[in-house]
Amino acid sequence: MSNSNNKEINDWENSRIIGQNKESAHNTYTPYADIESAIGGIKESPYYKSLNGYWKFNWVKKPADRPIEFYKIDFDISNWSDIPVPSHWQLEGYGIPIYLNFQYPKSINMQIIPSIDHEYNPVGSYRKEFTVPNNWQGREIFINFDGVDSAFYIWINGEKVGYSQGSMTPAEFNITKYICEGTNLLAVEVYRWSDGSYLEDQDMWRLSGIYRDVYLYSTPQLHIRDFFVYCDLDNNYKDANLKIKIKIHNYSEKELAGNKVELILLDENSNTVGSDILISLNDLNIEAHKEIEVKMNRLIKNPKKWTADTPNLYEVILNLKDSNDISIEVERCKFGFRKVEIKNSQIYINGVSILLKGIDRHEHDPDHGRAISYDNMGEEIRILKQYNINAVRTSHFPDHPKWYDLCDEYGIYILDECNLESHGLRMVLPKDDPDWTDAVVDRMVSMVERDKNHPCIIMWSLGNEAGKGKNFQIMKDAALKIDPTRPFHYEGDWNLEVADVFSLMYPTIEDLEKVGKNLPIKRFGKDFRPEMYKDKPVVLCEYEFSVGNSTGNLQEYMEIFEKYENIIGGFIWDFADKAFRKYDENGKQYWAYGGDFGDDPNDRNFMCSGIFQPDRTPKPAALEVKKVYQNIKCIPVDLINGRIKVQNKHDFINLDFINIHWELTANGEIIQEGILSKLDLGPKEEKLLLIPFKNPELRPETEYHLMIKSILAENVLWARIGYLSAWDQFKLPYETIPAPISDSKPISNLEVEDIIEKIILRGKVFNIIIDKKIGGITSFIYNGMELIAAPLVPNLWRVLTDADLCFELASRAKIKRKKFYWKTVIEDRKVENYTIDQISPQVVRIKIELTLPKQKSTYKIIYTIDGNGEIIVENEFFPDMEIYRFGMQMGIPKEYDKITWYGRGPHENYWDRKKSAAVGVYSMPIEDFKQDYVRPQENGNRCDVRWVSFADESGFGILAKGMPLLGISAWPYTMDDLKNAQHINELPIRESITVNIDYKQKGVGNGLTESSLVHDEPTLNKYRLKGNTLYTYKFLLKPITKEDSIS
Incomplete structure (x- = not known):
């Protein structure tokens, strides 16, 4: 070797x-x-x-x-x-x-x-x-x-x-x-x-x-070279035995006698705990060029404990004095009283089992790489707390020393990982090789020695993806000699002989549930039997690979975490996209990834797997994490009468710092609201809460939602008063009242002309043209204004996300054909047949059948058009294989760039990532509606849309109404622009806006599991549009003016 x-x-x-x-x-x-x-x-x-x-x-x-x-x-x-x-x-x-x-x-x-x-x-x-x-x-x-x-x-x-x-x-x-x-x-x-x-x-x-x-x-010549502060708690986790190991080195040429060390303990207000001098060790004699180790301990009555919820810190001050009682040197460190234990297949902090709502964090600044500033670290720690993240794995190396100071201060649990990864050679290195033993042990010892005094660190990790072998046990033994108070983690310990936890990397939901039930699983050909792991807590060191547009089905993972006590949570991969800020020749910013610097070979944008953009702008995935990880949960008990069960999922704190703000909405409009001040609810407790809204007078075709927001009632270290910490929304089960029949808007007669290539429909103030070659509407002129800039046609494909591509697995010819199949099929469609039915003088129905290459069934579209220019569009298709979406796409003039919708939002959401998107009425320009990813891909979808309008400054435009619900997305460029671009600066601003009106779109998946690696499928079955299934949906298209009520 x-x-x-x-x-x-x-x-x-x-x-x-x-x-x-x-x-x-x-x-x-x-x-x-x-x-x-x-x-x-x-x-x-x-x-x-x-x-x-x-x-x-x-x-x-x-x-x-x-x-x-x-x-x-x-x-x-x-x-x-x-x-x-x-x-x-x-x-x-x-x-x-x-x-x-x-x-x-x-x-x-x-x-x-x-x-x-x-x-x-x-x-x-x-x-x-x-x-x-x-x-x-x-x-x-x-x-x-x-x-x-x-x-x-x-x-x-x-x-x-x-x-x-x-x-x-x-x-x-x-x-x-x-x-x-x-x-x-x-x-x-x-x-x-x-x-x-x-x-x-x-x-x-x-x-x-x-x-x-x-x-x-x-x-000085006599120097406190090292010290380790730790503690043990009594059986009631109340009183603490404070312990300190101190190494004192004599650098001088002579023995130094009669020295002493005094320990002072200060609370958060810099007041001494106990006597002014808590402990004193006297008559210390150190020979020339020698080092001694001395120990101190003292019982501390009921100190405030450190947890991620309650980051109570004390200050330990060591005063080294000479034989004349004169201070030679003073050293200090922050210290938190806390005890970490593994028992009952769980991890306990101060006697309380905890759930790790974690994330993997790789040190990276988009301008400076791993040279991160203290201010940036402070920004990141506040983001973690604001997004309900309570744990960080320092993947895959020890972080800047000041990072741990911040985690101590703000309250973040740390899995501290050794700087050891030999991924590309892990089958041979370091393994059992004695030539590498000193190197790997030095890396472990250096980390443990440096970081051992930080209460935030609750577990040591021996490294990442470095294979297995005797060297890992040697590393652990060396670390235990320094610190016997913390458990050890190593995902590569597939024999479960070294680590104290059973670490899983990207397990499927199915495998995770089996582990929760103590059943055998097989991962990548390796059998894991219950007797191997039944006494070990199960932790996901990496899950939800958040590459590009992904982080789907996070809620399903959290449900498993909360269901099985032996599963202690996990760390999402990862915190932020690791790309660099660059500018093109026109001064337009973009994010650079592998290959953009001439580096060859490279792995392109594989590292852009964060829930935040490189500049820490939250991606929609971050909002999903915040929602799923939230520590306050409301459960409906009797919605009509306002009875809600509130759960405090914090492990250690009361919710008396939270105000409950509630809102009752009718079709997205707030009609009642109120505040319940300072929610008094202990940790891990629940209670019934009465929301004092009055049952409204029900309106026709109106749905009612109750929104409950948990708002900070006071300033905290990581956020200001008024910050939204958690929320839940419920649809109230009122009976729907049909709209009364109204004759206020008479319907005009409709003329139809069937010519060689077109079907033309003329109303009093509009013209509609349907192209018989493609089966789509190519023009819709209303009051002299064109509403359509590109044909309304079927769409069964999406620009592939990073998860769809499964990290270049698509280069395999068979998979590549499969992934691009529906794009080419829909482009090669042909009109097989059409019929025109004049149902009445005011209504025309046009049926079109399309044939698609290699598809047995035809694609059917029905347009029902009335004399006021309202179009009901119906679609039906029975695909013989899975589709990415079932929908239609069209272009509209770029002037109609103000988007208003009633559905989930305001941010982008998908079938398997919509927990964080509340139902409401939202409005924004197209520039904000789309979502930029480092590598351009499918983006901007909104789920469960009741209606959406696209309007110009005057309010004129076009509206689509779901019958009942739609998925909507829109971009200021074309689908081909999106497919061809490799960076966001390459996306043009076109003269038209691309609009997608879907029944549904396949979920985005979670990027990386054994299923995606082995079976090329990152999305759960329940969020897929499987083949051999009949799909139907319909929606209404109509022009709108400023005077129209679109609600």
Whole structure:
């Protein structure tokens, strides 16, 4: 496997060399001079100095061309450029980003392991001058790199300090002996690829450089090098035994005796808990250049507990004093009292079983890659809370250290994942290979040591898609020596021998239900028997692959989660589309994905699988997640009398921060509303609620809905008062009253003319033309205004979504023919027969039969037209195979760009993703009605539409009314435009608007399950339009003017 025995091998091609002269991993901290500055935070420390900013930079394509002596003080860099640190050099104009899912880039040899192509392994050379504060004299000085991809050497003042690899955790060096007075020179040489890259085969952009913070800090000769704060709770989960392990290092040449460590515990108001000094360890003697570990513990009476619902934090302050009782050093960390347990096949926090409503989050900024700012992290954490997401898996590597601070503060459960993925080589690497043991263990230990003090972390993950083997047990054992308080996760543990949970990736609903019932399942040829997993909680480490327009049937997954106690939830893949912002030659923005930078090979837009756009604009999928994940649920008990059961699905908090706003609507119009202040309901409790509406005087042809909104009654950390946290809507079961017969609008006579190619119908103020070759309406002129710009014709196809394409499986000829079949079939239709029936002087019925290639049954259309220009359109078809949609499509003039509808909205929704779309009356311009995805595809649908109108500024236009319901979508471009575009900037604005009037459209599916991979089908059966089924539907088309009532 490894060629590490070769004496000539480079450090960056040697799997056994993972660092040189590096400091051992430890928790994240900053040394302070005193308690007051420690309470103030990092900016108050005189012993911290950031090196972020502009550095001098040089880039070459291969190691042989690098400036070998660049680290020397007198080396000429006058022609070097500046580069910001943190950053990725590819995003600053040096080389190109490469996007691959599990393939390795060309430079990484998959036959000789490890071996890197010396002809293309770019090297970035960095230089930075800095000074050291005067008050650091006589102290130890360290430099910390929070993240460098992938391997690097460091020099100070021309002297080599060390080497590091492992891109996602810190590299730290003691540089005390290299520092001089005045200006110092830091030089760093970064290699794009290294043997470490074999363990970093995550589904991500391959980017390089110093992309996280770089800083200096100094410590006294006697230094708290590491500490671990944890606790145990009593059997009642009330009182806590606070425990601390502290490592104290003596860097001096002599023994230091008579020292002591004091612990101070502060609450959220900076008041001391217990006595001013909670614990003190005295008479600590440390030999020269030695390190000791000491332990503290103290019973804390009923502290406030930390959970995602109640992120109560305390401050732990450690004060190291010398023999004269003078403070030498103060360190601090935030701490939350909480206990994680696995029992009864569930996961418990502080004795309460929890459900993980999670998401996978990959660090990515559309402009800066993995060089994310603190402000952006803050924005994302607030989004998570606002969208009812309570858990994040750091897929697939440890995140920026400050991310965990925010999760502690806001309340997010974290599954912290080790920077280990060998997807493209997981059958051989790392497995049992001892040449890779140190590397994988180092990655695990570095993560656990760095992050161990964060209460938000409730589980460690050994990595992702890296196969199986003895090395994983070794990793777990090493982590357990550091932290025995948290369980372990690893989806690749298919024998269920290492992990404490049974992790599933993209299970089908059927398999998940079997696991909930403790039944055997088979996944990808592997048998999982109940005795293997019956004592382990089941977690979905990835589900609902949200690529493009997808995230269907999320509600079905949540129903399974809530039905079976042994299923503890899951993590949706994933948070945001990982594309980059680019502009075309006309200055129009678009999102760039694999291949757009000249990267070859690439996996195109496979990484655009988030519920948010790259800029964190919510996609409709995000709104579906917010709705399905909501923590307040209303269930109808007796709707007519306003009796509703309210459930608090929060695990730890009362709903007394919520006001209930209710609305009674008639055909979408609010006719009554009210507020029930501050809902008093304990966690996991339910109660009956009386909504005090009065039964309305019923109107003809009117439906009534009750909307119940859960609104924040006060400001919280993540949202302001008035924020909509949850909602439910119910149709009231009133008897429908028919409309009275009215003769206020007499119907004019209708003339019909049947000529060679056309059927022409003339009313008093309109003309309609039906083309006999295509069977569709080609013109509808009303009061001299044309209402149709492209024929009204059948449509059985949609522009394929990313899920429809099943990630280029469509390149297989058979599947490709199947997926495009209905497009070509409908285009090749022929009119077989037609009849014209003059039912009365005012009404004409035209029946058309179409033949479709390779279809036994004919497609039937019936147009019933009256003298006022109202058209009832009926469709009937019996396909012999599944169809994407059953509907009709037409074009209308672009002036009719104001869309108003009564149905589900306001956002895009589909048959299997409409839980989040309430029934109402909505209005918006066409530009907002469509939905842009990174790669253009089917978009913009609205379900359960009663009626929809398209009007110009004067209110003139056309209306479609369902008989009873329709699916509607509209675009300012054609279907062919949508099919051909690869990026949103390629979509034109046409002179007409494309309108789709459907019976139904196939659900969008959830992108990736075993069903989609093996059977090429991402959509549940109940949301499909199967073949060998008779489909019929009808709708009304009519012109409208400003004076018309369309309700």
